[in-house]
Amino acid sequence: MVTYLTVQSGPEKGKHFPLDPERPMHIGRGSTCEIMLSDPISSRFHAVVYFEDGNWHLRDTSSSNGTFVNGQKAQHARMLDQAVLRIGSTELRLIEPEVDPDSDDESNRTVIQGVAADREPDQDLDPLGHLSDTGHLLDLYSLSLSLLRSDDANDVSESVLRLLLDRSGADAVGLSFDSGDGRYKPHQVVPADLVKAVKLSRSLIRRVVGKGEAIWTGDRTRQDDSDSDLANSEHWSDAIYVPLDSGENNLGVLHLYRREPSFNEADFELAVAAGRLLAVALSRALKSDSLKVESKRIAQRNADTDELIGSSATMAKLKEKIARVGQASGSVLVRGESGSGKELVARAVYRQSNRAMRPMLTVNCAAIPQSLIESQLFGHKKGSFTGADSDHIGWFQQAHTGTLFLDEIGELTLEGQAKLLRILEGHPFLPVGATEEVLVDVRVIAATNRDLAEFVREKKFREDLFYRLSVFELVVPPLRERGDDIELLVQHFLHHFRVQHGRGSLGLSDDTLQRLLDYAWPGNVRQLRNVIDSAVVMADDPEIMPEDLGLRDAGLSRLDTLRIDEWEKRLIDKALRRTSGSVHDAAKLLGISRATAYRKISEYDIQR
Numbered sequence: 091m092v093t094y095l096t097v098q099s100g101p102e103k104g105k106h107f108p109l110d111p112e113r114p115m116h117i118g119r120g121s122t123c124e125i126m127l128s129d130p131i132s133s134r135f136h137a138v139v140y141f142e143d144g145n146w147h148l149r150d151t152s153s154s155n156g157t158f159v160n161g162q163k164a165q166h167a168r169m170l171d172q173a174v175l176r177i178g179s180t181e182l183r184l185i186e187p188e189v190d191p192d193s194d195d196e197s198n199r200t201v202i203q204g205v206a207a208d209r210e211p212d213q214d215l216d217p218l219g220h221l222s223d224t225g226h227l228l229d230l231y232s233l234s235l236s237l238l239r240s241d242d243a244n245d246v247s248e249s250v251l252r253l254l255l256d257r258s259g260a261d262a263v264g265l266s267f268d269s270g271d272g273r274y275k276p277h278q279v280v281p282a283d284l285v286k287a288v289k290l291s292r293s294l295i296r297r298v299v300g301k302g303e304a305i306w307t308g309d310r311t312r313q314d315d316s317d318s319d320l321a322n323s324e325h326w327s328d329a330i331y332v333p334l335d336s337g338e339n340n341l342g343v344l345h346l347y348r349r350e351p352s353f354n355e356a357d358f359e360l361a362v363a364a365g366r367l368l369a370v371a372l373s374r375a376l377k378s379d380s381l382k383v384e385s386k387r388i389a390q391r392n393a394d395t396d397e398l399i400g401s402s403a404t405m406a407k408l409k410e411k412i413a414r415v416g417q418a419s420g421s422v423l424v425r426g427e428s429g430s431g432k433e434l435v436a437r438a439v440y441r442q443s444n445r446a447m448r449p450m451l452t453v454n455c456a457a458i459p460q461s462l463i464e465s466q467l468f469g470h471k472k473g474s475f476t477g478a479d480s481d482h483i484g485w486f487q488q489a490h491t492g493t494l495f496l497d498e499i500g501e502l503t504l505e506g507q508a509k510l511l512r513i514l515e516g517h518p519f520l521p522v523g524a525t526e527e528v529l530v531d532v533r534v535i536a537a538t539n540r541d542l543a544e545f546v547r548e549k550k551f552r553e554d555l556f557y558r559l560s561v562f563e564l565v566v567p568p569l570r571e572r573g574d575d576i577e578l579l580v581q582h583f584l585h586h587f588r589v590q591h592g593r594g595s596l597g598l599s600d601d602t603l604q605r606l607l608d609y610a611w612p613g614n615v616r617q618l619r620n621v622i623d624s625a626v627v628m629a630d631d632p633e634i635m636p637e638d639l640g641l642r643d644a645g646l647s648r649l650d651t652l653r654i655d656e657w658e659k660r661l662i663d664k665a666l667r668r669t670s671g672s673v674h675d676a677a678k679l680l681g682i683s684r685a686t687a688y689r690k691i692s693e694y695d696i697q698r
């Protein structure tokens with residue numbers, strides 16, 4: 091049983107992330123994080139959880155929005171059992187395995203027989219290894235056939251439970267799974283009306299799961315208790331527990347109960363053999379289930395996050411350019427303000443390229459300490475610097491034959507830039523501390539929200555690299571310059587978060603929409619997404635009102651935007667005030683005809 095983080099709220103609600111004390115677990119939006127969140131507040135590399143000196147610790151890795159432990163903002167914190175870690179709207183609770191005292195009534199049970207479940211791979215192929223009663227061979231043969239026919243986990247376990255009920259003399263047979271918190275709960279019991287009578291012994295489960303041992307126990311103290319009401323009884327005369335071991339992990343426990351003494355040896359052997367068959371069949375069924383879920387999740391994720399919404403003229407042009415650049419083979423530079431959608435654009439380029447079937451790795455150069463950037467990107471040999479405890483295969487090698495997305499490329503050190511240039515020119519490079527050069531075939535898509543030309547002037551960025559990278563340059567326009575796209579995005583995120591937060595009937599008032607259209611969105615699409623996300627949570631039915639948006643930033647109004655219509659309106663208004671409402675004089679001042687002035691006054695509904 092391992093320590094894990096369970097997600098209590100946010101987009102990943104219900105997921106469990108097991109923690110490995112041997113390695114740091116990164117949390118964030120980045121696709122390389124062991125604990126990957128889709129919460130928009132989360133940075134790509136937001137925080138790291140690691141085990142040190144017998145305790146779990148959390149360190150914030152310079153996230154933009156901070157990390158909270160038990161409600162307190164924390165750079166570093168020791169996390170005890172049940173500690174709650176919050177990133178944006180995502181809350182994760184640390185669950186340590188329970189070390190409980192033997193709380194059940196095993197004192198009067200005696201172990202009649204125990205068999206170590208054999209974990210050797212070749213033994214797995216022989217699930218009937220210990221079977222002495224050949225009478226059961228035929229039963230197991232027909233069971234194997236029916237298990238082979240089905241990929242459905244429920245069908246598979248039902249067949250095994252029914253066979254055991256028929257052939258072993260058991261009065262009840264059940265199957266239990268770890269319910270996610272280290273406790274085993276009955277999942278299926280036959281006959282179903284005995285489900286309440288099945289009480290799992292925690293100490294036996296611990297022994298069976300921990301040691302991989304099948305156990306047959308008996309409580310001979312109740313031998314004479316023939317009048318007991320079985321459905322209400324918590325005591326069984328005999329019980330058999332069989333671990334379902336897939337070879338990699340425990341899938342569950344099979345348990346058989348008998349009212350009267352007693353099982354015989356053949357029953358026990360049948361249960362062990364059936365358990366082995368069930369483990370193989372279940373692991374196959376679960377793999378096929380998880381593949382289905384994963385492909386659904388990927389399809390869903392792409393639908394949710396990879397679609398570039400926008401039909402404004404600037405976005406239409408950008409999409410056209412993406413299609414052309416995607417087909418080409420050179421490196422690409424994506425420029426744009428923070429949160430404007432550069433990563434989404436990079437993904438669109440990748441999807442349209444002929445490398446779409448290979449991986450795209452994403453590295454945020456700003457999230458890696460400057461001193462480690464080079465070794466992370468290009469790899470290092472064990473011992474090449476303090477802290478290099480093992481060889482590291484760099485990101486470039488990992489992305490070989492695929493695509494590497496280098497976000498915030500402006501943060502790359504000058505040494506790193508020199509190596510990157512060599513790679514882009516098709517030369518091999520030397521990992522840190524290595525003696526042999528490595529040649530890779532990687533398409534680089536870089537992104538920045540900095541003015542790289544200015545960096546070049548300041549000698550912070552190599553000019554030759556700048557020109558090499560910007561052969562194909564894609565500029566993502568800020569949201570405030572995308573006209574009607576704001577409304578499209580509002581509707582898109584509203585739909586998305588209504589579904590996510592289960593608020594299907596929530597509407598948007600006209601005033602709220604106007605406020606959203608008027609706002610200048612300094613944080614671009616990311617800010618808009620976050621605003622709608624929290625408004626959907628905060629609003630009272632039936633409509634989101636302007637105050638639910640939490641846009642208190644008064645300095646950033648539509649008058650700070652670059653929208654021509656806003657400026658026209660403002661200028662006409664000013665001219666009219668200067669000419670005390672005379673349209674004739676105002677038109678002269680503005681250098682437009684009187685007819686145009688009248689048309690615009692009426693169009694913009696300007697008071698004279």
Ligand SMILES: Nc1ncnc2c1ncn2[C@@H]1O[C@H](COP(=O)(O)OP(=O)(O)OP(=O)(O)O)[C@@H](O)[C@H]1O
Pocket residue numbers: 130395396397398399400426427428429430431432433434435497539615616619
């Ligand atoms: N055109 C769009 N359509 C739909 N969603 C978008 C669009 N543009 C951006 N987003 C969403 O806005 C958020 C920010 O986008 P993204 O991470 O691509 O921005 P960025 O420019 O790379 O940000 P940063 O500068 O911080 O790296 C993401 O949740 C993304 O899915």
